Amino acid sequence: xNNKKKLLWIAAIFAAALIxxxxxxxxxxxxxxxILIMGLFATSFNMIFGYMGQLSFGxxxxxxxxxxxxxxxxxxxxxPLHFSLAASMIVAGLSAVVFGYFCVRLTGIYFAxxxxxxxxxxxxxxxxxxxxxxxxxxxxxxxxxxxxFSAYSYYYFTLIIVTAALIVMWxxxxxxxxxxxxxxxxxxxxxxxxxxxxxxxxxxxFIIASMFAGLAGGLFGPFNRSIAPDLLSWHHSGIPxxxxxxxxxxxxxxxxxxxxxxxxxxxxxxxxxxxxxxVIGTIxxxxxxxxxxxxxxxxxxxIKALLSWKGIDEIGKKTDDESY
Amino acid sequence: xxDDFILKIENLNKSFGGVKATSNVNYKMKSxxxxxxxxxxxxxxxxxxxLLTGFHRVDSGSVFxxxxxxxxxxxxxxxxxxxxxxxxVSNIYHTLTAYENIRQAILTQQKKTLNFFTxxxxxxxxxxxxxxxxxxxxxxxxxxxxxxxxxxxxxLELALALGxxxxxxxxxxxxxxxxxxxxxxxxxxxxxxxxxxxxxxxFTEHDMSVVFGYAQRLTVLHLxxxxxxxxxxxxxxxxxxxxxxxxxxx
Numbered sequence: 001x002n003n004k005k006k007l008l009w010i011a012a013i014f015a016a017a018l019i020x021x022x023x024x025x026x027x028x029x030x031x032x033x034x035i036l037i038m039g040l041f042a043t044s045f046n047m048i049f050g051y052m053g054q055l056s057f058g059x060x061x062x063x064x065x066x067x068x069x070x071x072x073x074x075x076x077x078x079x080p081l082h083f084s085l086a087a088s089m090i091v092a093g094l095s096a097v098v099f100g101y102f103c104v105r106l107t108g109i110y111f112a113x114x115x116x117x118x119x120x121x122x123x124x125x126x127x128x129x130x131x132x133x134x135x136x137x138x139x140x141x142x143x144x145x146x147x148x149f150s151a152y153s154y155y156y157f158t159l160i161i162v163t164a165a166l167i168v169m170w171x172x173x174x175x176x177x178x179x180x181x182x183x184x185x186x187x188x189x190x191x192x193x194x195x196x197x198x199x200x201x202x203x204x205x206f207i208i209a210s211m212f213a214g215l216a217g218g219l220f221g222p223f224n225r226s227i228a229p230d231l232l233s234w235h236h237s238g239i240p241x242x243x244x245x246x247x248x249x250x251x252x253x254x255x256x257x258x259x260x261x262x263x264x265x266x267x268x269x270x271x272x273x274x275x276x277x278x279v280i281g282t283i284x285x286x287x288x289x290x291x292x293x294x295x296x297x298x299x300x301x302x303i304k305a306l307l308s309w310k311g312i313d314e315i316g317k318k319t320d321d322e323s324y
Numbered sequence: 325x326x327d328d329f330i331l332k333i334e335n336l337n338k339s340f341g342g343v344k345a346t347s348n349v350n351y352k353m354k355s356x357x358x359x360x361x362x363x364x365x366x367x368x369x370x371x372x373x374x375l376l377t378g379f380h381r382v383d384s385g386s387v388f389x390x391x392x393x394x395x396x397x398x399x400x401x402x403x404x405x406x407x408x409x410x411x412x413v414s415n416i417y418h419t420l421t422a423y424e425n426i427r428q429a430i431l432t433q434q435k436k437t438l439n440f441f442t443x444x445x446x447x448x449x450x451x452x453x454x455x456x457x458x459x460x461x462x463x464x465x466x467x468x469x470x471x472x473x474x475x476x477x478x479x480l481e482l483a484l485a486l487g488x489x490x491x492x493x494x495x496x497x498x499x500x501x502x503x504x505x506x507x508x509x510x511x512x513x514x515x516x517x518x519x520x521x522x523x524x525x526x527f528t529e530h531d532m533s534v535v536f537g538y539a540q541r542l543t544v545l546h547l548x549x550x551x552x553x554x555x556x557x558x559x560x561x562x563x564x565x566x567x568x569x570x571x572x573x574x
Contacts, residue, residue: 172440179420179444180437183428186417193377194432194488195403201437250419 017159021152028267029151035263036155036162037219038239042247042255043169044212045240050249051173052205053185055112057237058119059213061099062092064232066214068126068133071142071221081145085161085218092214093207095122100206104199107188116234123232138228142221158219165212166256172208173252181205242280246287248294257296329388330355330492330524331376336385338375338548345371347548349385353492353526358518360535361528363545364568369528370412372545373494377409378402389492408490412497412528414477415484418470422461422480425469427452429487459483459513475506482510486517493517495527499534511538536560 021029045059066088073084099118106114126133133139148154172178180201183191188198221227230236239262240255247258262280270276291298331353338346345368353359361369374380376387378399387395394402417425430448431437439447456462459479464472469480478501485493498514499507515538517523529535535542535556542559544552552562559565 171443174443174445175441176431176437176439176444176447179424179428179431182420182424183417186419187415189379190411190415190417190484191428192399193379193403193409194429194484195400196432196437197398197400 014163021155026151029155031263031267033151033155033158033223035260036158037216037223038243038263039256039259040162040165040219041213041216042240042243042259043166043252044209044216046244046249046252046255047169047173047181047205047209047212049241049244050251050254051178051181051185052202054107054202055241056103056115056209057112057234057241058099058115058117058122059209059240060234060236061119061122061232062096062210062213063217063220063236064126064227064229065095065122066092066217067221067227067231068139068217069214070218071139071227072133074142074222075139081148081222085215088214088218089211090214092217093211096207096210097203100203100210104202104206116237119232119234119237123229123234126232127229133229136229138226139221140226142225142227144222148222154223158223161215161219165215169212170252177201177205242284244294245284246294248296248300250293251296251300254294254296258294261295328354330357330390331526332388332391333376334386334388336372336375336387337383338371338380339383344548346375346382349545349548349550351543351550353524355491355524356518356522357541358515358525358539359527359541359543360539361526361543361545362530362532362535363528365530367545368548369530369545370496371548373409373496373528376402377407377494403488406489406491407494408485408488408492409494410482410485410496410498412500414474414481416469416477416480418468420469421466422469422472422476423452423456423465425480426455426483426487429484430455433488455483455487459486460509474501475503478502478506479510482513491524493523493525495525497528497530499529499531507534514538 020032024032041059041063045056048054048056048059069088069091070081070084073079073087074081079087099122103111103114103118127136129135130137143149144154148157173181180191180196183194184196184198184202192198217231220231243258243262244255245258246261247256248254265279265283266276269279273279287294293301329352331351333349333351336346336349336351337344349372361372363369371380375382378394378397378401381396385395386393389402389405389407392405394405417428420428427444427448430451431444434448436447453462453465456465459482461476461479461483464476469477472480478498482495482498485495495514499510502510511534514525514527518525527539539556542552542554542556543550544559544562544565546568551568552559552565554562
C-alpha cells in the first residue's frame with residue numbers, strides 16, 4: 001500500500017514533467033533541462049553524502065570528466081551522442097577507480113579534503129592541457145544531433161535518461177548494497193565485524209556515484225553547446241552539496257528537490273539582482289539552523305501520514321548526531 | 325597435528341605505549357564450550373577480544389581458529405570465518421530499525437550484500453523475524469534502533485552477532501548495565517544458544533556472581549595476564565584470585 005502510494009506520486013510527477021514544456025516558454029524549458037541534469041548530479045553526489053555518510057568536495061571532477069568525454073568524442077570523432085554518453089559513464093567510472101581507491105582510505109574531514117585535492121588536480125590537468133582539452137578556452141561546438149537540436153526534444157531526451165538513471169539509483173539505494181551503505185554510514189566498525197570489507201564497498205559506491213555524475217556531465221555538454229574547465233572546479237563541487245543540504249540528504253529525492261529550488265531560484269533571482277550568492281548563502285544558513293533535515297525533512301514529517309514514510313522524523317533529528 | 329580446539333592462542337602480547345594490556349596469554353577452547361573471562365575493569369578483557377577479532381594488531385604471538393592461523397587478519401575476514409562478537413557498549417545502527425539492523429547481519433552472512441537490484445525488504449524476511457523472536461524484540465521490530473531502551477539496544481547488539489550465524493561467539497560484558505531480571509534472561513538465552521545450537525561462546529564479565537551460574541570454565545585476567553583458570557569452584561577457591569580480584573586478604 002505504501003509503495004503503491006509512492007509509485008502513484010512518482011507517476012504523477014513524471015506525467016507533470018511530460019506535459020511541462022507544453023505550458024512553459026522556451027527559457028523555462030532550458031531551466032527545466034538544467035534542473036534534470038543538475039538533479040541527476042546532486043542525486044549521484046548523495047549516494048556518497050547521504051547514503052555512505054561521507055562529504056565529497058570533488059564530485060564535479062567526475063561530472064567534468066563525463067562532460068569532456070562526450071564533448072571530445074562529439075567534436076573530435078563525431079561519435080553519436082548515445083555512445084558518447086556511455087563513454088562518459090565509463091571514463092568517469094575508471095577515474096573513480098583510481099582516485100576513489102585513495103579517497104575511501106580516509107573518512108570524515110580527511111575524505112572531504114582528499115576528494116577536494118583530487119578534484120582540483122583533475123581540474124588543473126584539464127585547465128592546462130591545451131592541445132587536448134582546449135585548456136581554459138574550453139571546448140566549443142559540442143552540438144547534439146539534429147533530432148535533439150531544439151530545446152524541447154533535448155528536454156524529453158534528458159527526461160528519459162535522467163528518469164532511467166534515477167530509477168537505477170533508487171533500486172541500488174533500496175538493495176542490500178544500499179543498506180550496507182547506510183550501515184557503513186551509521187557504524188562502519190560494526191559493519192566490519194559483520195564481515196563487510198568496508199573500504200571495498202565504499203570504493204564500489206564511489207565508482208557508481210561517479211559514473212552517474214559522468215552521465216550528468218555527458219548530458220550537460222550538448223545542452224550547453226560548450227564545455228569549460230570550470231565544470232570540474234571545487235566551486236562546481238559545492239553546488240550538489242548545497243542542493244543536498246537544502247532538499248535533505250536523508251531521502252532519495254531530497255537532493256533533486258534541492259536542485260529544483262536552487263536552480264529555479266537562481267534563474268528567478270539573477271533576473272533582477274547580481275547578489276545571487278548572498279541569497280543562496282542566507283538560505284543555506286537558515287536551512288542548516290532551522291531544518292537540518294532539509295526541506296524534504298520538514299515536508300516528510302509534516303505530511304508523514306500522507307506519504308506513509310516510516311521513521312522519517314527520527315532521521316531528521318539524527319542528522320546532527322553522527323558522532324558515534 | 326590435528327586437534328579439536330576451535331580456538332587456540334599462543335603467547336599473545338600487546339602493549340599500548342608502556343602499558344602491557346595483554347601479557348603472554350595462552351588460551352584454548354574446545355568446540356561447544358561456554359566459558360568466561362573475568363577480571364576487574366582494566367584487566368585487558370576487551371583488548372583480548374580486540375586482538376582475537378582483528379581490531380588491534382598483536383605485538384607477538386598467534387591466534388588459531390580451527391587450526392588456521394588468523395593472527396592479524398582483517399576484522400571482516402575473521403568475521404567471514406564464523407567468528408562474531410557483541411560489544412560491551414551497544415554498537416548498533418542507530419538510524420535503521422531493529423528489523424533492518426538484524427537483516428543487515430543476515431544479508432551479510434548470506435553473502436547478498438553485493439546484490440544491487442533486489443529490494444532488501446524482500447530478502448531474508450523469515451530469518452530476520454525468527455531472530456527477532458529469539459531475542460525478544462518482535463514488538464519493537466520497526467522502531468528506529470536509536471530510540472530503543474538500553475536493555476533492548478543490548479539485546480539488538482547480541483542479535484547482530486547472532487545474525488552472523490557464528491560458530492564462535494565473543495560476548496563482551498553481555499549484561500553490562502542490565503537489571504537483575506534482564507541479566508538473568510540474557511544469561512539464560514546465552515546458555516540456551518550454547519546448549520541448543522551448540523555455539524561455542526566466550527564471554528567477559530566483571531561481576532563474578534553473573535559468571536558462576538553459567539560458565540563451565542573461568543579464566544581470570546589481571547593486568548593483562550592469566551592468573552587463574554579452572555572450574556568456577558576452583559577459581560573461587562584460588563587464593564591469588566581472592567587477593568587481586570575479590571579484594572580478600574588471604
